[in-house]
Amino acid sequence: MSPLERYLIVAALLFGVGLAGALTRRNAILALAGIELMLTAVNLNLIAFWRHGGHDAGAAGQVFVLFVIAVAAAETAVGLALIIALFRHRRTVHLDEADQLRG
Amino acid sequence: MVELLEQAPLKLGQWLVARVPQAWQPVAGACLGAALIVAVFAGLFALTTWLERKGLARMQNRPGPNRVGPAGLLQPAADGLKMLFKEDIRPFAADRWVHTLAPLLKVVPVVCALAVIPFGRHLVALDLDAGLVFFFAMGSVTEVALFMAGWGSRNKYSLLGAMRAIAQLISYEVPLALAALTAVLVSGSLSLSAIVDSQAGAYPGGLARWHVFTPWGLAGLVLFFTATTAKANRAPFDLPEGESEIIAGHLVEYSGFKYALFFLGEYLLLFGYSAVGITLFLGGWRAPLVWLEWVPSYVWFALKLLVCIAWFIWLRGTVPRLRADQLMHFAWKFLLPLGLAANLAAMLWQATADWTFAGATPVRWALAGGLVLVPYQILGRSLMGEAATLPRRYRFAE
Amino acid sequence: METAFQLLAAGVLVAAVAAMSLRQLVHCALCLVAVFAAAAGLFLTLGAEFLAFAQVLVYVGAISILIVFAMLLTRTRAVDPADLSVRPRALGIMVAGAVTGLVVAAVLASGALPDKTAATPAVPVRELGRELMTQQVPALLAVGLLLTAALIGAVVLALREPPAATGKEPRP
Numbered sequence: 304m305s306p307l308e309r310y311l312i313v314a315a316l317l318f319g320v321g322l323a324g325a326l327t328r329r330n331a332i333l334a335l336a337g338i339e340l341m342l343t344a345v346n347l348n349l350i351a352f353w354r355h356g357g358h359d360a361g362a363a364g365q366v367f368v369l370f371v372i373a374v375a376a377a378e379t380a381v382g383l384a385l386i387i388a389l390f391r392h393r394r395t396v397h398l399d400e401a402d403q404l405r406g
Numbered sequence: 407m408v409e410l411l412e413q414a415p416l417k418l419g420q421w422l423v424a425r426v427p428q429a430w431q432p433v434a435g436a437c438l439g440a441a442l443i444v445a446v447f448a449g450l451f452a453l454t455t456w457l458e459r460k461g462l463a464r465m466q467n468r469p470g471p472n473r474v475g476p477a478g479l480l481q482p483a484a485d486g487l488k489m490l491f492k493e494d495i496r497p498f499a500a501d502r503w504v505h506t507l508a509p510l511l512k513v514v515p516v517v518c519a520l521a522v523i524p525f526g527r528h529l530v531a532l533d534l535d536a537g538l539v540f541f542f543a544m545g546s547v548t549e550v551a552l553f554m555a556g557w558g559s560r561n562k563y564s565l566l567g568a569m570r571a572i573a574q575l576i577s578y579e580v581p582l583a584l585a586a587l588t589a590v591l592v593s594g595s596l597s598l599s600a601i602v603d604s605q606a607g608a609y610p611g612g613l614a615r616w617h618v619f620t621p622w623g624l625a626g627l628v629l630f631f632t633a634t635t636a637k638a639n640r641a642p643f644d645l646p647e648g649e650s651e652i653i654a655g656h657l658v659e660y661s662g663f664k665y666a667l668f669f670l671g672e673y674l675l676l677f678g679y680s681a682v683g684i685t686l687f688l689g690g691w692r693a694p695l696v697w698l699e700w701v702p703s704y705v706w707f708a709l710k711l712l713v714c715i716a717w718f719i720w721l722r723g724t725v726p727r728l729r730a731d732q733l734m735h736f737a738w739k740f741l742l743p744l745g746l747a748a749n750l751a752a753m754l755w756q757a758t759a760d761w762t763f764a765g766a767t768p769v770r771w772a773l774a775g776g777l778v779l780v781p782y783q784i785l786g787r788s789l790m791g792e793a794a795t796l797p798r799r800y801r802f803a804e
Numbered sequence: 805m806e807t808a809f810q811l812l813a814a815g816v817l818v819a820a821v822a823a824m825s826l827r828q829l830v831h832c833a834l835c836l837v838a839v840f841a842a843a844a845g846l847f848l849t850l851g852a853e854f855l856a857f858a859q860v861l862v863y864v865g866a867i868s869i870l871i872v873f874a875m876l877l878t879r880t881r882a883v884d885p886a887d888l889s890v891r892p893r894a895l896g897i898m899v900a901g902a903v904t905g906l907v908v909a910a911v912l913a914s915g916a917l918p919d920k921t922a923a924t925p926a927v928p929v930r931e932l933g934r935e936l937m938t939q940q941v942p943a944l945l946a947v948g949l950l951l952t953a954a955l956i957g958a959v960v961l962a963l964r965e966p967p968a969a970t971g972k973e974p975r976p
Contacts, residue, residue: 308911312908316904321824324825327896327897330829332829332871336832336833339863350850350855361931365927365932374947376862376867376951377950378954379867381957383873384958396878534853535928536929543858543861546861547841547860547865549865549869569876572869576869595929
């Protein structure tokens with residue numbers, strides 16, 4: 304197995320765990336954590352391709368990951384603010400109880 | 407002779423490493439560096455506890471520790487023994503793993519962080535290209551340790567203390583990074599040894615070209631050390647412990663050796679941030695005046711570190727503790743904009759570096775200094791409110 | 805390097821499974837910290853030094869702390885015992901398993917992947933910065949705007965609504 308493949312498989316498994324968590328946990332915060340895991344898996348993929356892709360693209364792969372990290376930070380901040388606002392309205396953070404369009 | 411003294415620690419290390427078999431030499435070198443850092447800074451920790459107690463005692467007109475050894479110098483050893491022999495209590499309701507792992511997670515990253523600091527001309531354990539980022543990353547891991555200590559103890563004072571501590575640490579991370587950014591901006595590197603190299607040379611008259619001798623550097627230094635005081639949990643920003651309000655916060659349920667570990671971690675963090683501040687603004691291991699360069703570089707570094715520690719002790723003995731809201735306002739409404747202003751000043755300084763006309767230096771000083779001082783005045787007045795404009799009143803003395 | 809990769813990969817996966825399946829919320833968050841730290845280690849084995857440190861700084865130092873804060877602020881019970889998952893739990897796991905299986909099969913079967921083991925040389929931070937400041941300037945500006953917008957948005961969303969927000973106009 305080439306080094307690239309090993310990293311890709313680890314990333315795929317990590318992505319799967321994150322997806323399973325995001326789909327099955329009721330708690331909105333943990334669903335968000337699952338999404339973070341998926342983003343980390345994507346980052347791992349990007350770096351593995353940058354390192355072992357066999358092309359000469361300079362630092363583009365790393366720059367991409369940097370942007371993903373920044374966007375993930377923004378996403379978490381807004382997501383958690385939404386969850387706290389939801390909790391303030393309905394005293395719950397369970398995703399299956401937040402099923403109304405008007406609060 | 408000068409060169410010999412300068413090289414002595416390096417040569418000694420190489421001689422020691424050469425004793426082990428060839429295959430193990432890289433590992434032995436790394437272990438030697440790590441052991442040296444741990445030993446030196448644990449010793450400095452012991453010395454600092456004594457200095458702090460003596461210094462505070464002097465400021466408060468009392469003798470301080472004076473029973474164990476000459477002038478109480480062996481007091482840290484006695485305290486250490488006492489800590490070791492104390493019962494290690496873990497509360498019944500506490501989360502076993504989280505409670506136990508927290509002190510370790512507090513100390514280990516800080517020791518790792520110390521590895522990237524250049525303590526002397528040849529003394530850097532790990533010269534990373536992104537050393538400064540590594541240092542800040544390791545410093546931020548201690549926030550997790552604080553949370554683990556606070557939550558794992560199952561005590562509401564612990565949790566309250568931890569929440570306060572984390573809010574404070576995150577808030578002061580921003581001005582700290584902004585202050586460090588000024589030096590990075592001008593040096594053009596994140597490597598700490600490259601930042602020291604960028605402060606080489608001297609002004610006419612023999613004064614070294616440290617960053618602190620520029621308007622943005624002075625502002626950066628003051629901001630950096632103010633934020634460091636908060637990051638390292640030192641008075642007047644020691645709200646997370648606040649023993650008179652929340653009985654030592656996240657440390658309530660810790661005793662014996664774990665408690666000592668927390669203290670060790672806190673002091674090591676203080677040393678680490680001071681060392682980075684020295685590296686960024688105070689010329690690292692460089693001598694302040696060119697004709698003093700015969701003193702070995704590590705001696706200069708140690709002296710600067712001791713001066714920083716003395717400053718923190720003095721500050722603790724002088725300034726009363728802030729209120730929680732004052733703490734937050736100070737970080738977000740004062741330090742953060744001022745940090746941005748300092749960065750602007752650094753940019754201006756860099757952009758005008760090629761001005762050669764007569765009197766360029768005073769003009770640059772005025773421009774960059776104004777960029778820092780004007781926001782300082784405005785922000786300071788708005789932070790103080792009315793009190794800044796009224797004549798000062800001594801309420802309790804009248 | 806080989807051992808480091810195996811240890812870190814195992815660490816990432818075990819901690820991720822723990823983070824997504826433990827009952828105590830705070831334990832989940834702490835396992836998440838472990839995942840992020842081990843992922844940073846994997847970045848290091850790939851030679852992306854700066855990104856590994858940035859990962860620790862942003863994910864361990866900021867994001868997981870935010871998550872922990874949100875958990876403590878929205879806690880009704882420390883542990884929610886009975887139903888941890890949505891009703892069709894098996895369905896979710898099946899979907900995730902199918903996606904993972906598909907991707908792994910694709911990776912193993914693909915002939916398009918470069919099979920070179922020769923790696924790109926590590927890029928110094930200076931190069932990274934130059935790339936960021938020359939070719940990627942529009943993206944950098946966009947990220948800056950996005951972060952500012954997210955900062956303001958998060959503050960507005962999480963701000964406690966004023967008690968007068970009942971639809972009445974404030975008195976002139």
